[in-house]
Amino acid sequence: MFDDRTRCAVVVGAQWGDEGKGKLVDVLAEQADFVVRYQGGANAGHTVVTGDSQFILRQIPSGILHAGVTCVIGNGVVVDPVTLFSELDALTERGVATDGRMFVSDRAHLVLPFHKLLDAASEKSQGIGTTGKGIGPAYEDKVGRRGVRVGDLRDMSRVRTFLEERVARANRMLAMMGAADLASLDEHVDLLSGYAPRLNTLTADTGLLLHRALRAGKRILLEGAQGSLLDLDHGTYPFVTSSSTTAGGAAVGAGIGPTSIDAVLGVVKAYTTRVGNGPLPSAAAPADDERLRKEGGEFGAVTGRPRRCGWFDATVVRYAVRVNGLTGLAVTKLDVLDDFEKIPVCTGYELDGRRCEEFPDEVELLERVKPVYEVLDGWRASTSAARRLDELPSAARAYLARLEALAETPIRYVSVGTRRDQIIPVG
Numbered sequence: 001m002f003d004d005r006t007r008c009a010v011v012v013g014a015q016w017g018d019e020g021k022g023k024l025v026d027v028l029a030e031q032a033d034f035v036v037r038y039q040g041g042a043n044a045g046h047t048v049v050t051g052d053s054q055f056i057l058r059q060i061p062s063g064i065l066h067a068g069v070t071c072v073i074g075n076g077v078v079v080d081p082v083t084l085f086s087e088l089d090a091l092t093e094r095g096v097a098t099d100g101r102m103f104v105s106d107r108a109h110l111v112l113p114f115h116k117l118l119d120a121a122s123e124k125s126q127g128i129g130t131t132g133k134g135i136g137p138a139y140e141d142k143v144g145r146r147g148v149r150v151g152d153l154r155d156m157s158r159v160r161t162f163l164e165e166r167v168a169r170a171n172r173m174l175a176m177m178g179a180a181d182l183a184s185l186d187e188h189v190d191l192l193s194g195y196a197p198r199l200n201t202l203t204a205d206t207g208l209l210l211h212r213a214l215r216a217g218k219r220i221l222l223e224g225a226q227g228s229l230l231d232l233d234h235g236t237y238p239f240v241t242s243s244s245t246t247a248g249g250a251a252v253g254a255g256i257g258p259t260s261i262d263a264v265l266g267v268v269k270a271y272t273t274r275v276g277n278g279p280l281p282s283a284a285a286p287a288d289d290e291r292l293r294k295e296g297g298e299f300g301a302v303t304g305r306p307r308r309c310g311w312f313d314a315t316v317v318r319y320a321v322r323v324n325g326l327t328g329l330a331v332t333k334l335d336v337l338d339d340f341e342k343i344p345v346c347t348g349y350e351l352d353g354r355r356c357e358e359f360p361d362e363v364e365l366l367e368r369v370k371p372v373y374e375v376l377d378g379w380r381a382s383t384s385a386a387r388r389l390d391e392l393p394s395a396a397r398a399y400l401a402r403l404e405a406l407a408e409t410p411i412r413y414v415s416v417g418t419r420r421d422q423i424i425p426v427g
């Protein structure tokens with residue numbers, strides 16, 4: 001991934017999230033000096049398997065599992081201090097040293113308990129299928145210019161005054177929404193006073209840190225959360241997340257210029273899944289949906305919710321290629337398809353009897369499209385031990401070649417299992 005011309009790379013999900021970005025970032029972090037989260041909050045839930053251990057990281061970049069890597073939570077992230085410190089403590093308990101390797105942007109906004117109450121109350125009326133972690137309301141406050149930023153905790157007396165007004169406002173809204181629980185000012189003051197001394201030791205102008213690192217020729221990996229189809233602008237609105245998950249958001253959310261980014265890797269599953277609500281055009285029939293979910297362990301890392309499963313959708317991936325400017329693809333979970341006799345691939349849609357090549361901009365249209373399938377042969381053999389492309393069965397190679405042609409983007413990696421070593425670099 002990294003070479004003399006590629007110093008700064010972005011890894012984004014090119015479907016609806018859960019593509020296995022955590023594993024890819026974990027593999028690529030080995031070559032990186034910095035790993036940066038640029039958006040989202042503690043709703044991401046990357047799963048990384050190292051040896052016999054499994055780590056679920058919600059807030060901390062998965063690069064933390066590599067000793068030489070410095071991790072950054074960028075300004076575009078909303079930070080839940082409770083999750084952040086419970087993850088840091090859990091890592092320490094399991095022998096992962098984090099001291100001096102973890103920085104949080106002074107400009108990142110905080111997720112507070114009242115955000116979680118607001119999330120639960122609005123989810124009842126809106127039904128977006130959020131994880132209920134307070135992320136959306138925290139971003140709403142950021143855009144509303146009334147958020148509390150990590151850097152604010154350097155002066156707790158100011159924060160107290162902020163909080164009085166913010167908590168009172170949240171309670172007015174909660175009462176309006178008929179919520180049973182209201183927020184407590186004391187709880188907020190205690191929480192932030194408790195975390196401030198620890199958080200302050202991690203706080204930095206991380207944009208400047210990364211700028212200096214780039215100048216010094218360091219290698220930087222920008223790690224996206226969720227997927228491109230959940231992007232606030234480019235996703236299937238309103239069933240989207242509240243931040244810019246796509247590669248443009250990486251520059252904004254990390255605090256570096258877009259011209260610093262040299263490569264954008266889009267992670268896609270060899271099939272498609274979607275958690276939460278909203279259309280999934282290439283949804284499989286119930287028996288295959290069940291089979292893919294079982295084989296692929298398709299349950300949300302944060303909520304345990306079953307994911308809806310379907311076939312690879314080339315229209316979705318081509319769209320992700322366009323809105324991210326993807327320079328390469330990483331195809332994950334090829335092994336999940338090992339036992340399928342026939343594997344449909346959605347090559348495009350039909351809408352009102354007409355072929356539709358481009359991804360529709362409205363959920364209503366997406367709900368009405370009919371997927372057009374091409375059925376490819378399965379390989380009925382295990383791929384999990386393959387470490388080179390030529391060790392894959394020929395039908396699996398043909399399958400990948402077809403995905404590559406449909407996506408019009410080269411495949412750079414193929415993942416064939418959960419472990420770090422189960423990866424095939426291509427080219």
Ligand code: GDP
Pocket residue numbers: 013017018019020021022023044045046047048049226296297300301332333334335336415416417418
């Ligand atoms: P992320 O948020 O994109 O990192 O995705 P998740 O961590 O929510 O989901 C990915 C899941 O797939 C995790 O449980 C990974 O361990 C697992 N995974 C990643 N790559 C592969 C693969 O190639 N094969 C299999 N079977 N599982 C994989």
